[in-house]
């Protein structure tokens with residue numbers, strides 16, 4: 001990366017209201033067929049333009065072509081029955097009606113590769129593409145076939161590796177795996193979660209990232225956060241092993257969260273996407289607030305390895321707020337870049 005402190009987003013950005021109901025997760029599409037395909041591409045162009053105007057260095061698709069960061073990927077796999085739904089507790093936090101694994105899982109055809117090719121054609125900037133991580137995928141399903149969380153995770157890791165290799169061939173510069181489940185199931189993370197991620201990135205030459213956060217600003221998450229106490233030390237349980245892994249970049253939530261910033265020391269040597277924008281409230285950070293978060297992080301992350309980012313995706317936020325938050329991220333990064341000269 002040529003720019004110092006290159007900015008990016010964690011992934012999702014709000015969709016235009018003509019494409020899907022705004023400020024809603026799992027929002028149904030407002031179009032169908034070819035119109036929907038065209039609409040998604042237009043939304044992708046818009047989100048890219050908004051990121052460029054805001055001065056974001058590593059751009060993405062804003063997840064405009066997917067309804068949900070986990071579900072949409074799983075919908076494209078065979079072995080999962082979306083009609084046959086069971087109620088499970090997601091991330092030990094909230095009940096949700098989820099599809100059932102009824103047979104061996106496989107990927108009959110690429111999921112996001114055409115979208116990534118389309119994005120690649122629209123920009124010369126570095127692009128990042130997010131995929132769900134294996135552990136977060138199994139946590140969003142009822143498994144009636146493998147009857148083992150670990151076995152199913154290894155199967156998903158293989159499938160993710162196929163998709164990731166094709167995304168790399170499409171010109172994606174950074175492939176990111178979203179693993180909010182890493183913040184919950186520490187023993188599994190250390191026993192096989194990180195190993196599964198390494199399986200998912202096997203043979204890749206592009207950069208790879210894992211995003212571990214405290215989730216969108218939805219009620220189930222904010223209620224959960226209230227139970228975590230004054231200091232959130234979840235990262236402490238998983239960062240030492242991630243530091244030893246061959247994942248290149250770790251994306252973490254830092255601004256306004258109760259994560260003690262010194263925990264970043266545990267991944268010293270890795271590149272870190274430092275969350276400097278809170279996605280769980282609508283107040284726009286000032287550039288100075290962003291700069292202050294980055295300065296704190298710089299005590300534990302070398303400047304050439306620090307990537308200013310958002311805490312999580314911004315899909316549930318109003319568009320104007322997301323735009324202003326992105327602009328604040330860029331402006332804050334610029335303040336610190338100037339200080340480093």
Ligand SMILES: [Zn+2]
Pocket residue numbers: 010180211212213214215216311312313
């Ligand atoms: Zn997140």
